[in-house]
Amino acid sequence: MSLLPPPARAPWIGAACAVAVLLIWSSFIVIARFSAQRTLLPLDIAFLRFVFSGLVVLAVLGVQARRGVRPLSGLSWGRIAALAGTAGVGYCTLAYSGFFFAPAAHAAVLMPGSLPLWTALAALWLLHERLTPQRLAGLALIVAGDLLVGGASLWRAFDGDGTWKGDLLFLGAAVSWSLYTVLCRRWQVDAVPATMAIAVGCLASFVPLYAVGAALRWWPSALGDAPATEIALQALYQGGLAMLVAGVAFTYAVRTFGPVRTTMVTALVPGIAALSALALLGEPLGAHALAGLACVTLGLFVGLRGAAAPATPRALAATR
Template sequence: MTPTSPSLFTGYAAAWIIVFVWSGWLIVSRVAENSGLTIYDLAALRYGLAALVGVPLCYFYRDWQKLSLKQIAGLSFILGPIYILCVFAGFLFAPAAHGGIFMNGVLPLVGIVIGFALFGNRPSQRQTWGGVLIFVSALALGLDRSGAGTENAWVGDLLFMVGAVFFSFYVVLSERWQINAIQIIFCGTVVNAVIYLPIWALFLPSGLAEAPAGPLLLQAIYQGFVPNLMGLLFIAHASRRIGTVSTSSILAAVPGMGGLLGWMILGEALSGVSLVALGMLTVGLLIAVRSRRPKPWV
């Protein structure tokens, strides 16, 4: 297959689309507070609207039936409301750039720690060095309050880290159990919609009825369909066409792109220290993800 083949072109295009999709999600989630919607509404949109597509898919493609009850419960919990509510709450305190840094950016590091602690998977030398760079840069970014935008940004950073731990468990277990797209949609969307939506409708505060139509439509489309369903399909295509190593390497651009979009769209400036640390983080990501063939982050 030549470097100019259509398959390679569409693979690289799909991977870069995901970079913009995830970076855009950081911005959309950051401005959700101004839409009148609560974080509980955002979670309801995420699970409820995605389930409209997920239920027919899971009805016709029944790979989810191959999962054990323990696997369904584990994956559904990891991708469930605690995870996503921590992430949405993080955007109430911290800039969009910090979401990319303390979620996407530290995923390889947290995944290495979880893999070693639970399964004895020893990181390679390159993974270790990449993890050290990620840790140092994340620590510098967390301690640098000059460009954080709010004195309570550290609260958001901690919430993002909780989200990263949840998602890292998903990455480790999905690779270990060889989870496919339908199984992810079933556990991450359908099961959580069935559990969460009644609780949200009956007990949780909501601003859905008063939300302006424009912001509501933006959040509905982006939270409900773009990252979960569109992201899943594009990552699967990129992984098939250019491989998981190349896909994961391109996705290392998400934290930097999130910071750039946060500055351009929201006016969230990063200090000089943060910019240097962000560069170190990107280098650490590239080293860590290219040292083995990881399952792509979805």
């Protein structure tokens, strides 16, 4: 059951959601990089994100159940696990870990900057969508930007620099989110149920496992050492704004404009996030980072000029 109006009836809502995602994702990169310099560890931040968002969604589900509304009734446990594993556990653990190795500019290029590439490949595979020559040219520019940033990190690895580890983690996070994006389109999952599925799935799986492991010291955790203000702010921002608000906004934008076009729009995030990190965190932009940012931004504008070719009837039937 959809809790939102059909995309065709409210295109302005989709546009507003795309802008909201643009702002939240840009601030997410800066805040996550700043958080890496504080007390909490990557999985601690993911734990707080999933606890807050999961409890909020459980409360909402309880209220809706009393009204006879069951937004997750159309999703099997297997699909809930897939959505939670890609956009929840997979994306968050990889992304948060990456910020402990690489600067915000690298995250800006390699996560949102490479999303159009991975989403296009996933849509080609799962939705049988074809790509126009203009879209392919845009994706080629994005690949060039990723190689400029990632290649420079790999070269410095010979001198003992560990930035390449963060770059690989950022790329893994982008792949994970792109799979979620296309799965939502394939299964026709609306914004609210998709975000609820992620929250519930992560609360039921990651949260208890991590809590038990941290208590038994199976893996390191700094939850006991972090100040209450840091824990509260991370829970509110990561679980409330970055997950619940951005999750609904992103999925609704996908339902309005399609997965490839939506992620092309969010490729504006690299420039905004990198400049914000320069101003707020004092992280310099090297020549390779600037060139990478230029490539992915140019790839955005080139890609937007070429619409994806319509799928064949057979391909459309496969997505239902």
